[in-house]
Amino acid sequence: MLKQILLVMGLVVGVLTQHVMANSAALTVVHVEGSEDETIVEDTDGDSPVVLEKFIPTDQWQTVQEGQAIPAGLHVRMNFETGSKEAKLMSDFRHTDDAQGHQYLGQKEFMREELKKAMKNLKATDLDNKDSKPSGEFRSYEELKKDFADMNANIETDAEIIARLLLKLNNSDTPSEELQLTLTDLEYYLHQYDNAILFGDAGGLSVLLGILNKTENMDVLKEAARALGAAISSNPKAQIRSLASGAMEVLLRLMAVSYDTTVQRKLLFAISSQCRHFPYAQKRFVDLGGLSVLQKAFNQPLSDKFKMKAVALIADMLMEKIVTEQNTSPELSTDLEKLRQYKEVDLETLLVDKGWCDRVPELLMSHDHEAREQAIVAMETLAHTCQQTFSKYLVTVRLLNTEYRDMVSDDSGYFQHMVEITDNLLNKVTNKNNGHVTDEL
Numbered sequence: 178m179l180k181q182i183l184l185v186m187g188l189v190v191g192v193l194t195q196h197v198m199a200n201s202a203a204l205t206v207v208h209v210e211g212s213e214d215e216t217i218v219e220d221t222d223g224d225s226p227v228v229l230e231k232f233i234p235t236d237q238w239q240t241v242q243e244g245q246a247i248p249a250g251l252h253v254r255m256n257f258e259t260g261s262k263e264a265k266l267m268s269d270f271r272h273t274d275d276a277q278g279h280q281y282l283g284q285k286e287f288m289r290e291e292l293k294k295a296m297k298n299l300k301a302t303d304l305d306n307k308d309s310k311p312s313g314e315f316r317s318y319e320e321l322k323k324d325f326a327d328m329n330a331n332i333e334t335d336a337e338i339i340a341r342l343l344l345k346l347n348n349s350d351t352p353s354e355e356l357q358l359t360l361t362d363l364e365y366y367l368h369q370y371d372n373a374i375l376f377g378d379a380g381g382l383s384v385l386l387g388i389l390n391k392t393e394n395m396d397v398l399k400e401a402a403r404a405l406g407a408a409i410s411s412n413p414k415a416q417i418r419s420l421a422s423g424a425m426e427v428l429l430r431l432m433a434v435s436y437d438t439t440v441q442r443k444l445l446f447a448i449s450s451q452c453r454h455f456p457y458a459q460k461r462f463v464d465l466g467g468l469s470v471l472q473k474a475f476n477q478p479l480s481d482k483f484k485m486k487a488v489a490l491i492a493d494m495l496m497e498k499i500v501t502e503q504n505t506s507p508e509l510s511t512d513l514e515k516l517r518q519y520k521e522v523d524l525e526t527l528l529v530d531k532g533w534c535d536r537v538p539e540l541l542m543s544h545d546h547e548a549r550e551q552a553i554v555a556m557e558t559l560a561h562t563c564q565q566t567f568s569k570y571l572v573t574v575r576l577l578n579t580e581y582r583d584m585v586s587d588d589s590g591y592f593q594h595m596v597e598i599t600d601n602l603l604n605k606v607t608n609k610n611n612g613h614v615t616d617e618l
């Protein structure tokens with residue numbers, strides 16, 4: 178008795194189509210986006226096939242000559258009686274025969290190479306011994322069921338994964354390379370709010386800080402800073418725990434002694450995540466000399482990326498304070514407490530004293546539009562605090578304004594946006610008398 182062979186390939190994302198045919202195996206060439214005109218030429222044992230005349234598909238099965246090119250998107254099958262390959266237009270491919278044969282586990286992106294391989298497998302099947310099970314990717318329904326059962330039994334919950342990773346992290350015998358991989362995995366899970374809290378509750382943040390504090394391996398350091406940043410980013414509970422575990426001290430000390438641009442960027446990410454919307458952390462940052470540490474890093478020949486992030490952090494902290502001052506409702510004790518905490522940091526005075534009014538406009542000179550944009554936006558926030566210093570940069574801002582005006586027609590709105598924000602900045606900096614725009618423009 179001939180065993181029915183069933184091949185199924187993923188035709189549409191997630192759809193397993195079953196197709197049973199006596200004496201034949203059906204293969205469907207998956208249409209690959211943008212490859213309409215390409216043809217699939219079967220590679221016979223590595224020899225270049227002789228290209229015969231073009232195969233013209235119809236809705237009837239037709240024999241495909243050895244080496245003949247077949248257009249993509251066809252239904253192709255192997256006739257086991259004759260050993261030849263047949264093809265037709267793909268039309269009615271959703272057969273619903275029950276699946277007692279074998280299945281091919283389809284993948285959504287079934288590419289040409291794999292198709293070729295599958296066809297080779299088919300050919301390799303001993304035609305005289307049709308009861309033998311094709312090897313390789315073919316799986317019986319029973320086998321598949323068992324595979325899935327095994328898979329389900331092995332599915333770890335996020336909590337289990339985090340516990341496992343934490344165990345590795347807290348083991349001083351873990352080699353650096355493995356530690357680095359563990360941290361990369363961990364970072365992925367810690368983006369999830371609940372996972373980060375779980376990790377913190379299990380003491381993970383302290384372990385992470387311990388690694389940051391001790392490691393001399395720059396790759397481990399980068400990954401640890403990234404994982405910490407991910408854990409505390411927009412996560413107030415984790416932010417509090419991390420600050421209480423001494424994160425700001427460790428991060429600023431590392432930033433002060435680090436000369437590797439990538440390390441500095443990762444550290445800045447963790448510092449920013451620690452500070453955002455957390456006035457108490459901002460106070461720690463300022464009290465521990467964070468502004469000077471950032472400025473020292475800023476003065477190195479660094480990529481504009483670091484400078485942009487540093488400027489963004491400073492402008493954001495000031496903006497949070499301004500917004501809190503504007504929106505505080507005197508009846509709400511939480512609002513008042515928040516305002517009190519923001520007011521404990523005299524950020525404005527410090528920014529002026531530490532020279533940030535001159536640092537921020539440096540980015541205007543960047544060749545990168547995004548860096549300039551960051552500078553312009555930050556300068557608008559700082560306009561009141563830095564008014565005196567910024568008047569020195571009016572010429573530069575006007576030049577940029579003119580430059581962007583000339584480019585407005587070249588793009589889909591970005592340069593128009595740049596014109597608007599430079600206009601706003603010019604207004605704000607030249608607006609010395611409460612809302613009165615001088616006409617020195």
Ligand SMILES: *[C@@H]1O[C@H](CO)[C@@H](O)[C@H](O)[C@H]1NC(C)=O
Nearest residue numbers: 343344347348379380381384
């Ligand atoms: C890390 O390991 C130490 C012992 O080496 C243990 O005392 C501590 O509780 C562990 N911390 C975590 C978070 O597992």
Ligand SMILES: *[C@@H]1O[C@H](CO)[C@@H](O)[C@H](O)[C@H]1NC(C)=O
Nearest residue numbers: 386387390391422423424427
């Ligand atoms: C970092 O290391 C220093 C000195 O080794 C130590 O005093 C400090 O407690 C450590 N901090 C953290 C958060 O592990």
